[in-house]
Amino acid sequence: MSATAEPEKGGFRLSQLIYDTRYRSMTIQIIALIGFLLSVGWLIRNAGQNLAELGKPLGFGFLTEQAGYDINQRLIEYNSQMTHGRAAVIGLLNTLLVAFLGCITATVIGVSIGVLRLSKNWIVSRLMTLYIEMFRNVPVLLWIIITMAIFIEVFPQPRDFRGEDAIATMKLFDSIAITNRGILIPALAYGPGIVLVFITFVLSLIGIVFFRRYAKKLQEETGKILPSGLISTGIFFVPTLVVFFAATMINLNKEHVVFGAKTLTLNADNSISADSGIRFCDTGGAGNVNAKNLMRANGIKFKSVPSYDLADSLTRMSSGNTRTGCDIATVPSGTALPEGLFVSEGISLYSGRPIELEKPYLSGFNFTDGVLMRNSLIALWFALSLYTAAFIAETVRSGIQAVSKGQTEAAGALGLRPGRITSLVVLPQALRVIIPPMISQYLNLTKNSSLAIAVGYMDITGTLGGITLNQTGREMESLIILMAIYLAISLTISTIMNQYNERVKLRER
Amino acid sequence: MKKSVFIGTLAAVSVTAGMAAASTLDDVKAAGELKCGVSTGLVGFAAADANGVYHGFDVAVCRAVAAAVLGDGDKVKFVPTTGKTRFTALASGEVDMLARNTTWTFSRDVDLKFEFIGVNYYDGQGFMVPKALGVASAKDLDGATVCIQTGTTTELNLADYFRSNNISYEPVPIETNAEGQAQYLSGACDVYTTDASGLAATRATFEKPDDHVVLPEIISKEPLGPLVRHGDNQWGDIIRWTLNALITAEELGVTSANIDKMSMEAGNNPEINRLLGTEGDLGGMLGLDKEWAKRAVAQSGNYGEIFDSNIGEGSPVGIARGLNASWTDGGLLYTPPFR
Incomplete structure (x- = not known):
């Protein structure tokens, strides 16, 4: 076409904003944006004004007031004389703890279940399907509550451990006590020489890494295969144990x-x-x-x-x-x-x-010594992990199925065993598909942890969004902080996971 | 979820502003029902029966107010509130009044902008333990695991008590009374603490109430009473004087049985006459009619009758009158005169 009509070079007219398709969509979007901002502004202004009328102007001074309440699970020092702000930090740490533990176990369980669901064994794959459907289709709050209810009813109370013919006994050489208030495990108590033992242990770990590199290099260069499992185990245990016993002998010269x-x-x-x-x-x-x-x-x-x-x-x-x-x-x-x-x-x-292992010991109403993993933590952790694992399993399954069957067959033709095919060929490729949806599962788990108060776990929703909110009557402020905190946690998790995703994703040259 | 709560709060606050202009009395009359915040279920104080009808000591106060204002004690919408949600519900206008074992404290009255209109039950925080533990005093509770409802003055009192006695404890926060019972009965906590009246009510629902004891220590003053929002004094007055009418009726010997006879015509006692509207016009001053107090008392009886039928020694809860007797019987109930 040689005779293309030149567009008319007229000036811009206002009516073009509506009648010209080049501008119309933009006009509509800008109007919508203005409308949205206005309504948000109205909502905020109205809330602020009404709070002021109620005599409760927005203010965060309450965070420095004395909290006055106790919290059972404290990862850092806290007592009722400290501030609401400190209580919020305690809650935040508890949230992070359960989210961290939950993400790890959910991944482990989810990946295993996802792989097993594709098992050729009929019973195994059906059982896994049953598991996934059961957990995926019941609200997580119910799982949390039922886990807690089972925990409380099934396990013995501390006083059942008392007496000559006690109903309950401690497990594993009297070092672990499973009660309905929580599980007590031995605590570690340190004496002189512990720093040396610890340094030796870390050095052995570094040593193992170097040894493995050396073994791999040797194999690539000469084809010689070292018994690396045995030697690694040796490096793991021997130096640390030697230092441990040496320290013991030296310590014994100086009696306590x-x-x-x-x-x-x-x-x-x-x-x-x-x-x-x-x-x-x-x-x-x-x-x-x-x-x-x-x-x-x-x-x-x-x-x-x-x-x-x-x-x-x-x-x-x-x-x-x-x-x-x-x-x-x-x-x-x-x-x-x-x-x-x-x-x-x-x-x-x-x-x-x-x-030294400081074993739990029953005295008075409760066990003393040892580390108490409270029933609320365990119930919440367990329920969140199992629930999220069902979703992760589905993600993993879809990732594995996304890898072309030809890959598996080609690997088989090269003579690789099924285990190696999974770990060397299938999973590395599947990972690229799995990671992005995994991020949102981690976010879900973290956000679901705000249901903690159902079992009395003092997370940030329980402290700042619960008792503090209630005792100070600062609903708006508490909820704003709470939202900001969850937002920050979620953004941090997705940033970290996105970076990981960048590293494993397919690099095209 | 967080976001919806936030927007909900915003919306609730915006709604309040709209309502602040009209008086609560007009709103209640226009709606034809009184929205009354009660507890989620505490036998004797506020609990729904099998048919969903609410009964109890706090419920009776709501019904008396509805009878006085609307002329019918059944025109009440009971809104169950937890220890955490009750103040938000009242502040946002979701309920017109709160009758829910709520302790009158300085900060709630002043800082949270509520108006406590009186005390309908003088209570104090106590401890319940299984008899099998052999504990005789709260001072023996060193190291015990204690179940507490969150969002109440209870947890602050508890922290103070254990700190001042220099003994340690492990708090187990719980949301509702039912959860507390489950944890306590399964032995997940040694001690259950709340107001002594609440303990008695809870114990009454146990399969074997005699296996549990309430320890003698009362560690706090807990004057429980109904409350309304700051700012609407007429509405506050109506509820204050309805409660006072119930208490005064007992003092003057006006009961649900004899009230019809007494209110037929003016009798010898001018205070009874003023209370029942056969003399003067106290009701008019409140913005109600003359027979408001008569209806309030006739609804479920005077204070003594309400107490006896819901939580008194004849009921399953079995609480003695104690401090909650009329001042003429050595208790603390003493109302200003009706004149």
């Missing part, structure tokens, strides 16, 4: 002793006795665990009083306070002691090990 205003008495039959109700200054080290085990083994009833360090213990001993004071403590022998305090003669309690 019990001292205090009161003392333990060594009887003629080698048993040990003490005044009943003696109070032990518990600073939490390995020597303390030895002392507590010794007293318990001898049936001495004592009360454990938490104390920060030796100086604090000494203050507590001299304070005379019936509640916070204590009577005895442990100390490395040879430490200079103030007047009026005595060393318990002839009592040897020290194992010298740089790490």
Whole structure:
């Protein structure tokens, strides 16, 4: 076409905004945008004005006021004298904890289920289908509540562990107690030399990485295959254990002793006795665990009083306070002691090990010592993981099925075994399909964790959006902060996952 | 979910502004029903029976107000509220009044902008434990696991009590009374704490109430009473004086049985006459008719009758009058005169 009509070079007329298709869509969009902004502005202005009329102008000063309530699960120091802001941080950490644990377990369970669903074994694949449909089609809140209800009803209460013919017993050499208030696992108590053991362990891990690289290089260059599994295991255990025992031997040269205003008495039959109700200054080290085990083994009833360090213990001993004071403590022998305090003669309690397991021990209403994983945390974690895992499994399945069958067959033709085909050929390609939907599953899990209050888990919704909101009456402010926090968490997760996605995605040259 | 709550809050606040202009009394009359916030279910205080009809001590206050204002004690829409949602419900105008075991405190009265119109139950926070634990005093509770309802003064009192006695505890926050019961009965907590009246009500629903004891310590003052929003004094007055009418009726010996006879014509006692509208026009001053108080008392009886039938010693809850007796019987109930 040679005779193309030149467009008329007229000036821009206002009516073109409506009648000219080049501008019309833009006009409509701009009008819609203005309308939207106006209505948002009206909503905000109205809310602000009404809050002011109610005598509650927007303000965040309440965050620095005293909270006044206690929180059971605290990852950092907190008591009821601290501020609402601090309580919110405690809640935030709890949210992050359950989200982190949940994402990991959901991934592990989800990937396994997703792979198993494609199993050629009829029963296995049907069972997995059943699992996925069951979890995917029931609201997560119900799963959380039912998990908690089962947890509370099935497991024994702490007082069932008491007595000669107790209904319940502790598991795994008396180191784990499963109660309906939570699961207690041993805590680690550290003694001198722990830093050395830890450094050795980290160095061994680095060593394993280097060894593996070397083994691979050797294999590529010469074809020689080293027994890398065996050697890695060796590097993992041997140096650390050697340092551990060496530290123990050195420690044993310097005995820990019990001292205090009161003392333990060594009887003629080698048993040990003490005044009943003696109070032990518990600073939490390995020597303390030895002392507590010794007293318990001898049936001495004592009360454990938490104390920060030796100086604090000494203050507590001299304070005379019936509640916070204590009577005895442990100390490395040879430490200079103030007047009026005595060393318990002839009592040897020290194992010298740089790490001691502090096992849970039933005393009073609850187990003391050890680490308590509360029923609320476990129920929430468990329910969120299982629920999200069902979705992840579907994602994984679709990812695997997206890999062309020819790939599997080609790998088979090369003589690879089925396990290697999955790990070397299928999964790396499937990962590219799996990662993007996975991000939204992680986001879902994190957001669903706000249902925590259903089982009494004190997450950020429970502290800032629950008790703080209620006690201060600052609904608007609390919800704004809460939204901002969830938004920040979600954006962080997607940023991290997107970066990971960038790394694994198909690179086209 | 967060977003919808936020927009909901915005919307609720916007609605309040629209309503603030009209008086609550006019709104209630126009709607033909009183929206009354009650608890989600506490036997004796507010609980729905098998037919969905609400009964209880707090419910009776709502019904008395409805009878006084609308002439019919059944024209009440009961809105169940939790410890967390109750103040938002009242502030946003979702309910006209709140009769839900709510403790009158300084900050709620002043900072949250509510008006407590009186005390209908003098309570205090107590502890319930299984008898099998052998605990005699709250001071023996060192290290115990305690179930508490969140969003109440209870958790603040508890924190203060344990701190001042220098003993430790493990708080288990729960949302509703029903959850608290489940956790307590399965042994997931050793102690259940809330207002002593609530403990008695909860214990009454247990299969074996005698296996549980309420410890003697009362660790707080909990004057429970109905409340309304700041700013509408006429509405506040109506509810305050309806409650006072119930209490005064008991003091003056006016009961649901004899009220019809007494209100036929003016008798010898001028205060009874003024209360029942046979003399003067107290109702007119409130913006109601003369017989408002008569209807309020006739609805479910005077304070004493309401107490006895819902939570008194004859009922399953079985609470003694104690502090909640009339001042003439050595209690704390003392109303200003009707004149």
